[in-house]
Amino acid sequence: MARTQGSHSDITGPRIRKAALGLFARHGYAAVSMRQIAGEVGVQAGALYNYTPDKQSLLFRLMHEHMQELLSAYDDLDQSEDASEALRQFVGFHIRFHLERPDEVFIAYMELRNLTPENFTEIEALRRRYEDALEAILRTGQAARVFDIADTKIATLAVIAMLNGVMTWFRSGGRLSLDEVEQVYWDMVRRSVSA
Amino acid sequence: MARTQGSHSDITGPRIRKAALGLFARHGYAAVSMRQIAGEVGVQAGALYNYTPDKQSLLFRLMHEHMQELLSAYDDLDQSEDASEALRQFVGFHIRFHLERPDEVFIAYMELRNLTPENFTEIEALRRRYEDALEAILRTGQAARVFDIADTKIATLAVIAMLNGVMTWFRSGGRLSLDEVEQVYWDMVRRSVSA
DNA sequence: GTTCTATCTGAACATACGTTCAGATACGGT
């Protein structure tokens, strides 16, 4: 029996990507088979190929869409002219955006090595654009002497690394609320770059 | 022909682990086959099983040895009583130890999900011991009012995450020397926790 | 009510996987 009841392209496509997202995040791209993904959707493996040309494209699409959403969500912020305030906005945005999408973030960063070289280059360029946004803030603050940073490039990476650390331990409903976490991290980031 | 010239257990064993280390780091545990590892050593796949009961044990041993070395190297430091100085020591030790072992570090952190539950528990306990060492420093400094930290547990994880970020970009022979890198990170860490 | 087509099944393809093991070989000890 094919074309089971209530099946539609608009439904199956997203369901496949959602299943792949969860499985890739939990077990890793290489360790997940197309049959597992299909099984989670309730479909045979062959049906996946109505929605993706191959497994690699499935991974790439997940990562690409995530990075696009990250950048466009960040662009939607109307950033403060004040560097210190802009940095505070960045910290809050980064923590909240990433905590809302643990699987996407995990994949976008753990599965880079499983991308083909061309796909890797493309994702890397998007990641770079995001880093540049933070570096611009740090440079502005440095020029205005509100920050005192030895090396803005390193500081950019250090701040992002520090913020990403929150993903390894934060569980909603845990000891601290999101607001508290944001406050704690902002305190540390602010002091680490302040004049 | 078996038992080729100059082959010995003392030589092949380490060579297998070295090959596995590099391949796991580059392509990921799940994406690397026993035949690839054997090929890099110049041996047939079956020969690997003279040195490891299975693929999982190979991964576990690499991670376990790495964590043991980390802890014993840290224990060899004679730590300062002064919390600020102890933190400086920790930052320097962490950066140098980890930059000397990029592959080991990468694996110990990316391949956790490919460990069996029992193996995972064991590695996690070792990692926890290392984190506790840093937290002890932060607590001491907090008690002595030389640090001003909202939450020592979070600060511990934030500092380690920040320091680990150095591994994503540092290349020896690059723009900055190891000493300069250490100085830059120490500046940021110190300020992020200082009173 | 018939036709048309998007969607899915089920089976097959070639290839790869981790692991085992009988047999071959080269070195260390005598």
Added chain:
DNA sequence: ACCGTATCTGAACGTATGTTCAGATAGAAC
């Protein structure tokens, strides 16, 4: 010079992989 054994080969095992495709079916269009 010979033996014993640690070490490795080469082939095989069953299973799994990504991908393809002819055929079946269900809903949309008329």
